[in-house]
Amino acid sequence: MSTVSLKVEFSGGLELLFNNQRQIKLDLPAQADASEGRPADVRYLIHWLKDNRLKERPELFVENGTVRPGILVLINDTDWELEGEEEYVLENGDDIVFISTLHGG
Amino acid sequence: MPPKLCQLCNETRAVLKRPKTGQHICRECFYYVFETEIHNTIMEAKLFSPGDRVAIGASGGKDSTVLAYVMKVLNERYNYGLDLHLLSIDEGIRGYRDDSLETVKRNQQQYDMPLKILSYEELYGWSMDRIVEQVGRKNNCTFCGVFRRQALDRGAANIGVDHILTGHNADDIAETVLMNIMRGDIARLGRCTLITTQGEDTIKRSKPFKYVYEKEIVMYAYFKKLDYFSTECIYSPDAYRGHARTFLKDLEASRPSAIIDIIHSGEAFEVRQEVKAKAKAQTTCKRCGYMSSNELCKACSLLEGLERGMGGLAVVRGRCRGLESGRR
Numbered sequence: 523m524s525t526v527s528l529k530v531e532f533s534g535g536l537e538l539l540f541n542n543q544r545q546i547k548l549d550l551p552a553q554a555d556a557s558e559g560r561p562a563d564v565r566y567l568i569h570w571l572k573d574n575r576l577k578e579r580p581e582l583f584v585e586n587g588t589v590r591p592g593i594l595v596l597i598n599d600t601d602w603e604l605e606g607e608e609e610y611v612l613e614n615g616d617d618i619v620f621i622s623t624l625h626g627g
Numbered sequence: 628m629p630p631k632l633c634q635l636c637n638e639t640r641a642v643l644k645r646p647k648t649g650q651h652i653c654r655e656c657f658y659y660v661f662e663t664e665i666h667n668t669i670m671e672a673k674l675f676s677p678g679d680r681v682a683i684g685a686s687g688g689k690d691s692t693v694l695a696y697v698m699k700v701l702n703e704r705y706n707y708g709l710d711l712h713l714l715s716i717d718e719g720i721r722g723y724r725d726d727s728l729e730t731v732k733r734n735q736q737q738y739d740m741p742l743k744i745l746s747y748e749e750l751y752g753w754s755m756d757r758i759v760e761q762v763g764r765k766n767n768c769t770f771c772g773v774f775r776r777q778a779l780d781r782g783a784a785n786i787g788v789d790h791i792l793t794g795h796n797a798d799d800i801a802e803t804v805l806m807n808i809m810r811g812d813i814a815r816l817g818r819c820t821l822i823t824t825q826g827e828d829t830i831k832r833s834k835p836f837k838y839v840y841e842k843e844i845v846m847y848a849y850f851k852k853l854d855y856f857s858t859e860c861i862y863s864p865d866a867y868r869g870h871a872r873t874f875l876k877d878l879e880a881s882r883p884s885a886i887i888d889i890i891h892s893g894e895a896f897e898v899r900q901e902v903k904a905k906a907k908a909q910t911t912c913k914r915c916g917y918m919s920s921n922e923l924c925k926a927c928s929l930l931e932g933l934e935r936g937m938g939g940l941a942v943v944r945g946r947c948r949g950l951e952s953g954r955r
Contacts (some may be wrong), residue, residue, distance in 0.1 A: 533844065534689070535857040591876035592847055601846070603644040604631055604651055608799070622857070623689075623845045 523551040526562055526612045530571070531545035536593065550612065557570045564595070565608035567618065582624075595619045635660070642850075644872045646840045646883040654850055661847055665835055666701050671823045672835050675790075677708030682788040684779055685713040685734065685742075687727030690794030692734060692855040693844050694836060697737050698792065712786055713738075716778045717746035718771055719754025723861045730856040737854065745782040747774055751930060759862055770921055779916055783830045795834040798879075800951050801886045802871045804893035809871070813898055819951040822891040829918055840886060 554566035595602040596619040630640045633653035641651035687693045735742040807816035823833040878885040912924035
């Protein structure tokens with residue numbers, strides 16, 4: 523089965539939910555759903571991270587099927603709001619950054 | 628999806644959707660509008676005069692780190708003529724504040740600004756760790772908030788500064804407007820949207836980020852690779868503010884202008900004269916001399932409670948007084 527290689531980064535305090543890891547490299551199945559042939563998108567990545575890498579308090583990362591409001595997402599250093607948000611189809615070598623804005627300043 | 632061009636310069640690829648306007652903008656245009664809007668806020672409110680000595684309340688977190696950086700940029704670009712200082716408060720929370728103060732110390736080097744750190748321990752004789760040991764985790768945020776407010780004033784007096792800038796952003800202010808409405812706190816509702824506040828005898832405080840969205844502050848820090856600290860305080864955060872915050876973030880997700888709209892609503896409230904009249908007259912605290920609306924200021928009445936709980940720790944009284952000589 524083909525895979526996509528990604529670099530995923532967490533900051534702004536989110537790394538604390540991921541075992542204090544600020545950066546991880548992943549090989550994700552290129553098909554989010556083998557039977558339907560749906561390609562792996564950011565929505566799939568969020569669920570995959572929650573199910574496989576998140577260590578605590580999932581409600582601080584995911585809400586209503588996407589990231590919790592107040593978490594910024596960048597796809598290759600671009601605001602995900604310009605890239606289709608959850609619908610963005612992941613490509614080999616993509617760099618996805620999750621930043622929490624919910625921690626004190 | 629083809630890359631989208633910046634809607635301001637029409638030349639470079641857009642990297643950010645502005646929450647305030649919905650515009651798609653590139654990195655350079657983002658820096659320009661972000662910094663220029665703060666400059667405009669400063670000019671419209673006439674925040675400074677040349678030669679002012681100004682302290683930036685620095686926690687090591689995203690807002691105050693970006694504030695220190697941007698103030699340095701603007702001070703040089705527009706010749707404000709300000710003498711900028713960093714002022715940090717050490718609440719005495721091991722594993723939280725000691726780490727964030729390391730960030731502030733790096734900022735001191737990076738931004739070449741003098742840094743003053745004042746601790747609750749030296750000001751009040753109590754660190755937050757010891758206060759929590761005594762009062763538990765229920766009202767600890769009240770102690771911390773009251774003590775921090777005074778501590779910043781005292782720190783400013785100590786370094787001869789009469790104006791403190793804080794990193795409060797548009798999201799924080801909208802949150803506070805909502806909280807004051809929900810609590811029926813009319814006096815604070817009237818004050819919380821002001822860009823500058825000043826008590827009778829206290830130091831001036833201003834919020835240059837009053838109209839700046841948190842999203843843009845975080846994006847600015849990310850693109851500029853600014854060094855900031857982000858960990859939740861180890862003591863339970865203010866639960867009420869947490870609800871207001873979640874509510875606001877949900878509103879923002881469905882309509883990004885909600886934040887600025889709530890601030891505008893707050894600004895537009897006019898408090899009736901008879902309601903205003905009920906606010907207590909200001910006097911000074913008989914114990915420490917800080918401005919107060921009661922015989923004892925809030926910090927001193929909290930301290931008296933703590934001391935009683937400890938069987939009389941009168942030494943703090945002396946320390947509290949001693950510091951007054953350093954004030955204006």
